[in-house]
């Protein structure tokens with residue numbers, strides 16, 4: 207096997223076990239063409255992926271989706287992960303989490319749960335989820351707390367729930383979260399489709415700052431808070447995690463291997479599938495993982511910029527979605543020749559009425 | 568003062584990188600030799616003083632402030648907590 211870009215071993219793998227989900231959140235970053243049950247990998251294939259991932263250095267598995275609880279083999283896959291000595295994290299909406307189901311996951315070796323919450327009150331939350339989801343969060347959080355597992359609560363922020371920020375923080379405290387992630391919507395997949403409806407106002411973003419600062423101080427040592435800002439209004443883009451193809455692998459329900467969860471959006475990328483090639487070869491040799499490693503691919507704007515080691519030129523998926531060129535400087539950056547695209551979007555009148563996430567016909 | 572490894576944090580050895588690793592909800596940390604030695608002694612029972620004494624028996628000149636500092640940094644990273 208060759209390693210033309212001197213890549214280092216990956217650290218984590220996101221296993222998108224399924225696209226099926228009982229919720230219909232319009233901010234979902236899953237692709238618009240959701241995969242059905244018949245294209246999902248079977249248990250043996252997932253076990254093999256986990257083993258291969260561990261062999262090339264992966265230490266952490268994030269079981270995600272869709273709703274991973276929709277897979278009957280979840281406990282078996284967690285058990286396999288634990289057997290390898292890797293860390294098993296579950297990213298869930300909490301729907302379908304009963305006491306016995308959770309116990310089977312804990313017995314299998316689950317290490318941590320991330321529970322999504324849509325809003326502070328049932329009416330808003332259920333409207334965003336497109337189903338009666340909110341009351342399940344209380345039950346799920348209580349069950350998780352009783353197992354002694356650490357609990358993170360994840361909330362995606364947008365125009366419909368930004369005004370409730372203080373109440374959302376209080377709700378997470380009530381749920382007994384060890385950690386709260388408040389992430390402004392990133393526009394991929396369904397979220398991109400709903401961007402105009404989701405985009406917070408400048409006033410909302412300004413009002414959020416002191417609320418977050420206050421909570422950070424007040425809850426220090428009790429509940430850790432991570433606030434992910436909205437990048438469009440910023441001067442600099444968000445960093446592409448630790449760099450493209452640097453740490454993480456995502457495997458989609460059908461075995462497509464992605465350098466990041468949103469990467470299927472980049473139509474110019476030649477994605478490969480674990481059914482056809484080993485994970486090691488895909489990690490080290492594939493054109494998709496090598497495409498944006500290092501800085502050779504960068505535009506002159508980024509290649510001559512001091513910040514390139516910090517943000518890696520910003521998000522490749524966003525560059526592609528907004529400029530049509532995945533190698534372009536992230537147009538959020540004020541140095542990008544395409545910054546005008548982002549300013550136009552920010553200035554557009556905002557639409558209302560969500561396109562809810564639903565399976566393709 | 569007694570340091571304890573937080574819930575959801577696991578200490579492990581990574582064969583690929585041949586190094587001890589700290590696995591926690593947000594990711595992976597690679598501790599240096601001192602941090603590894605200290606963490607291995609954090610059983611939730613031993614106090615800071617006892618840990619320092621044990622380390623002193625093995626290595627020369629371990630100061631309690633040093634260990635306190637290191638554990639405080641690990642506490643900031645949500646790896647340990649004080650009880």
Ligand code: SF4
Pocket residue numbers: 444445446447465466467468469520521522523524
């Ligand atoms: S390309 Fe964009 S979405 Fe993908 S990891 Fe980088 S920043 Fe995230």
Ligand code: SF4
Pocket residue numbers: 442443507508509511512513514515517518519520535536539540541542
């Ligand atoms: S020019 Fe490129 S590297 Fe520099 S700040 Fe902008 S996106 Fe980042």
